[in-house]
Amino acid sequence: MNAGPRPGLGCVGAPRLLAGLDRAARLDREAHLAVHGPLPRCHPDELVTLADDIELRGRGGAGFPFARKMRAVIRSAWGRNDGLTAVVVNGSEGEPSCLKDTALLLHAPHLVLDGALLAAAALGAEEVAVAVTRADVEQSVREAVAERGPAGRRVRVARLPERFVTGEGTALVDGLNGGATLPSGQKVRTSERGLGGMPTLLSNTETFAQLAVAARLGASEYRTAGLPSEPGTVLLTVAGSTVVETPSGTSLPYVLQLCGTEPGQGVLVGGYHGKWLDPVSARAAQVSRQSLDTLGARLGAGAVLPLPEDTCPAGEVARVARWMAGESAGQCGPCVRGLPALADVLDDAVRGGGRAALDAVEARMRSVLGRGACSHPDGTSRFVASALAAFPDEFRDHALGSGCGRRVLGALPLPRDESPERLVVDWTLCRGHGLCVDVLPDVVRLDADGYPAEASMVVPGHLRPKALRAVRRCPALALRIQG
Structure with a gap:
């Protein structure tokens, strides 16, 4: 898949990672510096202390403390004769319910590069690799690298296969090293042996962007947003379509309301390796590790998927x-x-x-x-x-055979096939009400008896919302969308 969906953007309170995107669709180098200012340099000890002070954790799923990763890379480098290290940015979102890193790399790529280059300078890393899977994201990052001139020469951008397992650490590094992009199945720490066999600092896109923001603000100012125990902001992907930046501790129902939705039948938190919250739990949840821990859930990579009432x-x-x-x-x-x-x-x-x-x-x-x-x-x-x-x-x-009587509307996002979607009629149910042609006249034609003239009709992408409406409005439940 060359280019997936482009997310909508939103924020609760003043944005940090998404700052400036209310005025420009993409921040080039000049606009980026106008919004965020110059990036300070940090000694390794200063950067580790900063990451500790703001309690920065990886935003790709596991939530591993960033300072511990840096210390591990530094220790491994000390044990080598050459002292070489590398930095890898994981921008490969194989999870179709998550678009936050895509949003950053498409709209604010320089913030991510700032964080990666800041870490590389502190570690003395010779190479920074940015791994992506989408063609449009690759183009955006390459443009950002070119906009930096000579300073961007140490950054390598690599496009890897778009698969769910590509983002796993060993799979990503093996792909960057020219091998198969598959998990190794071994307990290999990239901090010991990663890119080119070097000790490697690997973290996801949002993590490096947060580091760049914190370096400019300083720990005290960074901590003015969010909870004392979980300072700063968090990027969420809501319903697979809208990326929202919110301070930690924000009410989850409020974020859903901002995106025009509600808990519905329940909310899947953490994506397709995550956990379902029932509506009562979802309404009580906050956007924080502690709140979700009490419910047995983890935020993971920030995917939040409410299930509408009208789907099965x-x-x-x-x-x-x-x-x-x-x-x-x-x-x-x-x-x-x-x-x-x-x-x-x-x-x-x-x-x-x-x-x-x-x-x-x-x-x-x-x-x-x-x-x-x-x-x-x-x-x-x-x-x-x-x-x-x-x-x-x-x-x-x-x-037991009774079912729920509701259709499957595709509320849980999956990658779209390259072939077009189709509106399909179940002739055993259709009663010729004709409401489908009222909603979707550009797709549905009726025959002389008032029934759809075709059993399967191509749905152009821009008409998919209307096709979903036709499916919902059919009194006989005779329509479905087939990918």
């Missing part, structure tokens, strides 16, 4: 589980066989396979846990388990 939870979950099975790295049995088998039995349960089908889902989940070469099988199994716990009645009703 069981069908949505089965659809994502099938896609996750297809994202296997192909290196171990739990991924190659276990995840497709889990998707199969989940589909069977959703289609009315009975209590035995639900039991088979539980068995398949247990069979992949703790056995994968990477975390993908465990994460996918946890996603399904969380859904079963959050929507027990939905899955039971589907398994």
